[in-house]
Amino acid sequence: MALVSCHICNSPVADDAPNCMKCGTPGPKQQRKKNLIKNMRLLAFVAVLVVLGYAWFVFIPEIQQQGLLNNGG
Numbered sequence: 060m061a062l063v064s065c066h067i068c069n070s071p072v073a074d075d076a077p078n079c080m081k082c083g084t085p086g087p088k089q090q091r092k093k094n095l096i097k098n099m100r101l102l103a104f105v106a107v108l109v110v111l112g113y114a115w116f117v118f119i120p121e122i123q124q125q126g127l128l129n130n131g132g
């Protein structure tokens with residue numbers, strides 16, 4: 060547990076406190092939670108891209124093979 064200064068009233072706040080005891084501003088932990096949600100969204104986006112990329116490499120050769128079969132008769 061470390062003390063940081065409140066960005067509103069500059070009084071010392073524990074970095075794991077939910078909010079500033081003096082002015083009630085949400086503490087650093089609350090802001091970190093917001094960042095975490097942001098990171099999770101980014102992670103989900105990257106995961107979707109990875110899955111799409113994987114699907115591309117798995118399905119495109121299959122489609123090409125089927126196309127060749129159809130063309131070849």
Ligand SMILES: [Zn+2]
Pocket residue numbers: 065066067068069070079080081082083084
């Ligand atoms: Zn404060």
